[in-house]
């Protein structure tokens with residue numbers, strides 16, 4: 331009888347790829363996890379219990395065929411593993427690196443629930459596609475026979491790029507507009523290199539470019555070109571602009587020099603990681619070197635800021651969060667990484683104002699936790715008389731993002747938006763009520779995840795194709 335290659339979770343412990351020591355990784359912006367060796371990847375994949383109803387798959391937004399590609403990996407059939415993995419995911423090596431797996435696929439792994447430790451699905455997914463790139467299995471995108479149809483995509487983040495991939499393969503002429511000078515959206519200018527190295531993103535953009543996708547960069551829609559013109563000149567328009575309006579802090583002293591927005595800070599750091607010269611970095615305005623840094627917020631953006639500040643050579647980095655560790659929205663894995671790298675978390679602490687201009691400190695009020703709020707998390711309540719000043723000469727506000735007012739900015743009052751300002755689009759088709767206009771990703775969902783943007787982009791691309799061919803059929807009658 332053939333030897334059973336799977337279900338090894340009883341004898342083989344969960345293991346992640348090696349993590350570089352905090353001392354070494356603090357010195358640069360390279361990713362912190364090494365690659366699995368081939369033997370290790372096979373061994374870890376072989377722990378999968380091959381469930382008949384795989385909860386990992388149903389909790390992956392892309393419904394990746396995880397048990398099958400784990401089995402292929404465990405049996406050394408790497409090219410087939412890659413083909414299966416890329417069939418449902420436009421950027422598997424990116425998701426393998428940055429999905430919060432503990433909340434998605436791995437968080438629903440059955441062997442985790444039976445106490446054996448989840449299969450390391452994300453690390454294997456990364457390994458499969460990195461191996462495919464190394465071996466030349468990632469093929470050029472072949473554009474389909476030209477249909478003569480034109481689609482414009484506004485926003486070159488994961489949502490827009492995933493849709494561009496679907497459309498160009500079908501022979502549609504695709505133009506992607508972005509106000510930045512590089513494509514990739516938050517993959518390029520939000521998420522730091524220690525989570526996702528930039529060449530991993532750029533080689534995907536280059537594949538699309540070589541397939542004929544036209545990128546109009548440094549082009550801010552609403553300023554450099556009107557939405558109306560784009561709408562008029564194309565058969566369909568996809569809005570994939572993300573959310574960029576920073577939630578602000580109330581309190582005196584908030585306008586002082588040295589208080590900056592998280593995304594300005596991260597964008598500047600990512601640009602320097604590309605080798606660009608950035609004036610605000612050179613001047614010290616967006617550079618933590620030699621500074622006492624306080625980051626305000628408890629989400630993933632805050633985690634990226636504190637860890638960037640450590641790498642820039644801050645003298646101290648503190649993260650103020652108004653709830654406690656158990657109630658923070660950021661990933662526990664990233665919080666632990668930050669702590670290992672020397673970040674100090676000040677729990678149950680909220681800013682009520684700022685001292686000095688340039689800033690010298692954050693006036694902090696201490697909280698205790700009360701009853702759960704609508705989100706199920708316990709609400710902070712102020713402890714009277716416990717205020718103090720936390721010294722700081724760089725304060726980074728990382729309190730989340732909201733949509734910009736697109737109907738106003740683009741002078742398009744008919745663009746349908748919700749009361750939160752996100753664009754209203756139908757579930758699955760991603761079509762808005764404006765003729766020929768679709769929308770995907772964070773601008774529809776609010777601040778979300780890369781994997782959801784990819785799913786939306788793939789679905790919208792497919793629906794645009796279906797709509798265009800229906801239109802062509804009607805016109806031919």
Ligand SMILES: Cc1cc2nc3c(=O)[nH]c(=O)nc-3n(C[C@H](O)[C@H](O)[C@H](O)COP(=O)(O)OP(=O)(O)OC[C@H]3O[C@@H](n4cnc5c(N)ncnc54)[C@H](O)[C@@H]3O)c2cc1C
Pocket residue numbers: 428429430484485486487488489490507508509510514515516517520521525549550551552570571572573596630631634770771772773777778779780781783
């Ligand atoms: C700091 C940070 C860290 C994150 N870390 C993670 C993580 O680890 N894992 C994860 O899954 N998610 C993470 N996210 C969330 C994730 O990055 C987003 O959910 C995802 O990028 C959304 O994709 P999108 O395509 O909708 O928009 P975006 O990636 O935001 O791309 C939108 C693009 O549209 C462009 N644009 C906007 N307006 C215009 C205009 N008027 N004209 C032209 N171009 C325009 C922007 O320049 C941008 O390039 C993080 C977010 C941030 C801010």
Ligand code: SF4
Pocket residue numbers: 389390391392393394396419425426429431434435436451452455781
């Ligand atoms: S795409 Fe994300 S959620 Fe899906 S299998 Fe990969 S890491 Fe897990």
